[in-house]
Amino acid sequence: ELVRNLKQKNGKSIWICGGAKIIQPLIQDNLIDEYYISVIPTILGSGIRLFEKTDHEIKLRLLKTQSYNGMTDLIYTKR
Numbered sequence: 001e002l003v004r005n006l007k008q009k010n011g012k013s014i015w016i017c018g019g020a021k022i023i024q025p026l027i028q029d030n031l032i033d034e035y036y037i038s039v040i041p042t043i044l045g046s047g048i049r050l051f052e053k054t055d056h057e058i059k060l061r062l063l064k065t066q067s068y069n070g071m072t073d074l075i076y077t078k079r
Contacts, residue, residue, distance in 0.1 A: 003031050020048050027054060035060065035076040 026032050060076040
């Protein structure tokens with residue numbers, strides 16, 4: 001509800017950092033315009049899915065990649 005209210009106001013972009021539990025409700029309510037995904041190469045053996053099943057497909061377009069310190073950031077926008 002907070003993100004929905006902030007998006008309706010004038011101002012700068014909203015930046016939310018987090019994992020699956022934070023972004024999943026935002027994805028379901030179509031509140032994310034850009035996705036910043038950081039890939040940190042570590043093999044854990046198991047983990048939490050970043051994206052759960054949705055009732056619709058979300059098409060993305062890659063805007064930019066950048067690599068540093070062995071990590072890679074992928075920046076996507078909705079198509």
